[in-house]
Amino acid sequence: MAAKRKQPRWWIAVSILIVGLFSLLGKLQIGPVINSTSTDEQTAQKDVPDHNIPARQAGTIRIATFNIQVFGTSKLENPTVIRRLASLIRQFDLVAIQEIRSVDQTVIPQFVNLVNENGDHYQYLLGDRLGRTSSKEQYAFFYRASLMEPIYGSVYNIEDRQDRIHREPLIGTFRIRDAGGKEPFQFTLINIHTDPDEAEWEVAQTAEVYRFVKSYNQDEDDVIVLGDLNVAAPKLTPLTEIPLLRSVIGSTPTNTARNAQYDHILVDHQNTLEFTGRAGVLDMASFLKVSDQEALELSDHQPVWAEFYTDERRGPEQIASPFDERTVR
Secondary structure (H helix, E strand, C coil): CCCCCCCHHHHHHHHHHHHHHHHHCCCCCCCCCCCCHHHHHHHHHHHCCCCCCCCCCCCCEEEEEEEEEEHHHHHHHHHHHHHHHHHHHHCEEEEEEEEECCCCHHHHHHHHHHHHCCCCEEEEECCCEEECCCCCEEEEEEEECEEEECCCCCCCCCCCCCCCCCCEEEEEEEEEEECCCCCCEEEEEEECCCHHHHHHHHHHHHHHHHHHHHHHCCCCCEEEEEEEECCCHHHHHHHHHHCCEEEECCCCCCCCCCCCEEEEEECCCCCCCCEEEEEEEECCCHCCCCCCCHHCCCECCCCEEEECEECCCCCCCCCCCCCCCCCCC
């Protein structure tokens, strides 16, 4: 039998070097550090961008709508849930909130204080408690006060003397503080949560509210409808019959289960030239890196957002950046 040929010794040294190198890399963290502190403590310290929200363009703001399902003391008293909700709010410059159920009127100021604990400066506007039954709801606007301000006297709930809508929309007009020497973008929001049992009827009533708001302040050309309308885009017809008023999210599902569409931001593409064309649905489970069940503990709705330039843009023959299926999700 022939003697075995000796193997060169150099590969042993190389193997040891490689193992040592991987051992060292295993102790290094690139990006957010994950250590023994909880995920929520990390989230409170720093919100980590995710592919759900692309890098912000200079000179823009992001407006969102978010139905925080049955928002009240139970969510506020759950440290995990409330910190995750605060992290979501911080991704946007203004958020229209629906389904605040709490009788305790300290819930919203406590929540905004938590949102601001990392140095942000959000303020809030809270509507009346509304509803035909003992289960009342409120709307709210959370907004980054360093970037924008509400116009004095512009915030009100629609007066619905004929009781055509379960929860009358909350209206508010805001103006950008500094547009870099240009005319600041001013816009009016219609925050709406339709009743799911009468959603199509209430969508038609919302179209009438839109026309009223436009006629009430004829100098305001940027009127945006946003909220939980409880219908998919094809059933927005009473609103989309208004020339060039369109939902910016196309056919994308907006519920946390990702199988239905309820929430919308509707923009007038003829007049609101400030819309950049970028919009989407923030997938909470993906963004927060939690399970679908944990995301459902926050809400059965996902936040829906759209991006706008901070300066006024006018031009009778121009059309705002159109939505298509390539819009960022």
